[in-house]
Amino acid sequence: MAWRASASSFHSHNKHGGDGVQPLSKIQIQRDVYKLHENASVTANPVLLGTKGEDSQWVTVEVGTPKPSEVDWLAVFSPANFKYYRFANDSNSDYSKTGKTSLKFQLINQREDFSFALFSGGLSNPKLVAVSNVITFANPKAPLYPRLALGQHWDEMTVTWTSGYNIDEAVPLVEYWGIKGESQTSSPAGTLTFTRETMCGPPARTVGWRDPGFIHTGFLKDLWPNSLYTYKLGHSLSNSSYIWSKSYSFKSSPYPGQDSLQHVVMFGDMGKAERDGSNEYADYQPGSLITRDQLVKELDGVDIVFHIGDMAYSNGYISQWDQFTSQVKPIASTVPYMVARYSTDYGKFHFCIADSEHDWREGSELYKFIEKCLASADRQKQPWLIFAAHRVLGYSSAYWNDGSFGEPMARENLQKLWQKCKVDIAFFGHIHNYERTCPIYQNQCVNSETSHYSGTVNGTIHAVVGGGAREPLIRFRTSAV
Known part of the structure; x- marks a missing residue:
């Protein structure tokens, strides 16, 4: 068989x-x-x-x-x-x-x-x-599941999607336009895929393997700030005909420092689940549909989403990624859905997102990236400086060593950098709950206010936002910071 x-x-x-x-x-x-x-x-x-x-x-x-x-x-x-x-x-x-x-x-x-x-x-x-x-x-190869992300510059947006079309069979592209009547712009897209042999081992190489199709990414450039754009995904076939997706819309990024209200959503550890009640990863993430549905319900009031790790919980089963991108499509096709290590600007925010799976000690490549990213913030234009990573590199009540989640070297190596660059908030996932500290430095609250902070706070607020839906929630401990 x-x-x-x-x-x-x-x-x-x-x-x-x-x-x-x-x-x-x-x-x-x-x-x-x-x-x-x-x-x-x-x-x-x-x-x-x-x-x-x-x-x-x-x-x-x-x-x-x-x-x-x-x-x-x-x-x-x-x-x-x-x-x-x-x-x-x-x-x-x-x-x-x-x-x-x-x-x-x-x-x-x-x-x-x-x-x-x-x-x-x-x-x-x-x-x-x-x-x-x-x-x-009807068309198994159709372009599907678009996901947006901010580009290298504030006036760029990338769109990634999945299809069954190899670039030798059909050339991928994105068409986009602004206000009604504006001429359409066509942007070519790159294509990649991966094979069973590129997987680390079982189950991804064995029972978990499934052809991932082809992943395409196009770049939408020279966008006007805070403007509505419409786009559609396409493939140009060798017979000069085109395959098109339905049309989607998004609002472009504000320019750095633009005086406008910006709504940012930040969470980790969501996973995926099945609406039909069929068997999903051992009842691991049924709440992911609640998170997803609530985001969709409030999407008109959301400008950008950061999903900081533990996304699909695929655990070596490749088709879980199709299920995940399908689940988040209403969100990711409409607002930037940010998932990786990067530095980016969004209006009055400067974000530095680190990869907690690599060496972050002083002198490492990742440390240098974090240092450069934090130092590059123009605090006149971007008064909000935000750091984020998946694992808790700061503070959490869930684990030992004064809430350091067993990563004491991370905090020791990074907190001086956070303090030097005046990082406002550091977000983390991994702990499946919500926690927030006072402005803190070297294990000490540095502000007497308990719920509302104003002026110079002399420390960084640490927030654990890993309650995206992976269950059960982790219990709080009382012995930490």
Whole structure:
């Protein structure tokens, strides 16, 4: 069976608890056997998805078997790979008596077709009982899941998307325009992908591998500040025809120091979840949909989002990234969704985002980057200087060593730099909760005010914002700063 060697990721149903284990690893694939039953059936409808340009659609799956069991489960294959599963009795508690049930799955366009399969024997001794018809998206290769990010300069925006088109087959581009009636500008895009061999090891090289498609990035330049732009993703085919996405809109960045109200959202540790209730990473991040939905609800009042680490929790299962980019698409296609190490300006803010997975000690490459970034802030134009990283390099009540989260050298090496450059706020994720300190330096609050700080505060406020949705929340400790 082809799916054994290249199974995609799937999701763990919320009834079965969260133990931090990727659910696909629970299926004993090496033990699977054919037990096809002539009277068992699996039927999926509709068979053609995305006929109106949708990148996701609900599918109804009808299951019938003469020998039902409480541990029967239904898997999605794409293509002939495990994607995710649900237990057959999830929607019909009488399934084990009647042998019939109807389940709804939400599928996203992942550049391949899909089928469903019924298994008996539970996860430890899977037996293939029946396979459904094949269903597919009208254009599996369509350009999808745009995500915006600020460019190298304040008047630039980058847009990245995923498709099934190699650059040899179709040339990627972005078209964008400002006010109605303004001429459209076309910007070429670069293309990259990665292979199984570039992965560090299993499961990404084995059961977690899935073709990632092609990732394209275009640059939108010379944008007017605080202006509404519309864009669409495209691919120019060799026959001179074009494939276009739907149109999206965003507001460009204010110029450095522009006197305008700017709303910044900062969080970490969100993950992803499935709306159809199918099995997701051991019930690890069901709250991610709450975070996502709240952001979408308030999006008109959001200018830029910083997701500072622990994004998809893919743990070596490549298709989780398609699921994640699909989940955040309404946000990332509309406002800059910032995720990596960089220095950037946004209006009255100067941001220095560090990579906490590398050496940040004095003299290291990362330390030099942080030092240069902090020192480059023009405090006349950007009075707010913000530092951020994923792991807590400052203060948190959740761990030992005076709240240093077991990273005492980070604080020792960086706090003099924060103090010297007068960093206003340092944000961190990793701790799955919300915490905020007083303005602090060398373990001491340096301001007598408790909730409202004004004037020169002589220290940096440290905020832990890792409550994006990874559960459970970490309990506070009382012994720290």
